[in-house]
Amino acid sequence: MRLKINCELLSNKIPADYRRKVVSVMKAGLSRANEAKYKEMYSGNKQKNFTFSVYLPKPIFNGGVIKLSQNQIVINFATADAELGINYYNALMNVRGKQLPFSEMNKIRVQNIQIMQEEAIISERIAFKTLSPIVCRDHNKETKKDWFYWWEEEAFERVLKRNLYFQLREKFGEYVKADIEALQFRKVAIKKTVVICYNLHVACSLGKFEIIGQPYLLNHFVQGGIGSMRGMGFGMIEVI
Known part of the structure; x- marks a missing residue:
């Protein structure tokens, strides 16, 4: 399952260590949507069978801060585990529209979540x-x-x-x-x-x-x- 998550920021400045902030958004949603799955995923050193990337619009890096051209980011999420993907989709839907802490300097709001089409690879x-x-x-x-x-x-x-x-x-x-x-x-x-x-x-x-x-x-x-x-x-x- 592949998701595209459009997010709005309160400010166009984010910390260089922004990935941990994205993880905190996912954890906030999962803890609310499915507490048992949250404990399974984040209690101990469980292997995480998913990945994500963050699209930053025209970033300018300045030490520990990144300045963006827009107050928006796009989170792309992917997992080969359909059940896990549904849990994270529900987690993000749970916090959609809510303003969440993103750093000391910023807040984030999930605007919408799209399920993206995937094409199977048949070539070697x-x-x-x-x-x-x-x-x-x-x-x-x-x-x-x-x-x-x-x-x-x-x-x-x-x-x-x-x-x-x-x-x-x-x-x-x-x-x-x-x-x-x-x-x-x-x-x-x-x-x-x-x-x-x-x-x-x-x-x-x-x-x-x-x-x-x-x-x-x-x-x-x-x-x-x-x-x-x-x-x-x-x-x-x-x-x-």
Whole structure:
């Protein structure tokens, strides 16, 4: 399920760490619409099987503040889990029209929510572009520390494929490992970017690329995102 959420802001200035503010809007709606699902999703370190991106109109970055050309943003939401998508649709409908805190300097109001049409991928070779940057995170369980790789680094593909296997083995079974290992990632125009998220500076990849692989995996990446931290607004892609 893919949603387009048009939002109005009280001011045209938002914090650079705006993704966490979008998450707070989703959490506010979900806690009101379905408390049980809210607790399931946000109690503990549950994997978030959705992604989102935020369209910012002509942003000007100035330290910790972003100035927009309009008092509006568009949130694009996607998930491969239809039941989860319905829950987040209901959550956003629950807060539609209500003015919610967005930062110390701003408030946000969800204006409308559209369910977007999706076309199934049948080809084994597809070109994509990122709507939100792809995060490749290597988490050390012993030190509790993270290391982030971008596309050009040697460990990027190995760590990305390992993370994809851990994310998808429950849904698709153990056989998915061979299909993930067979994936081929080909750069078209990729650049490194560093994003602030929860006060953390995250190195990630942004741009255009190709993936060669099984269509069911390519469909899943479009529907639910690719990489780590998808539930915090990373890894959303679309076909070009």
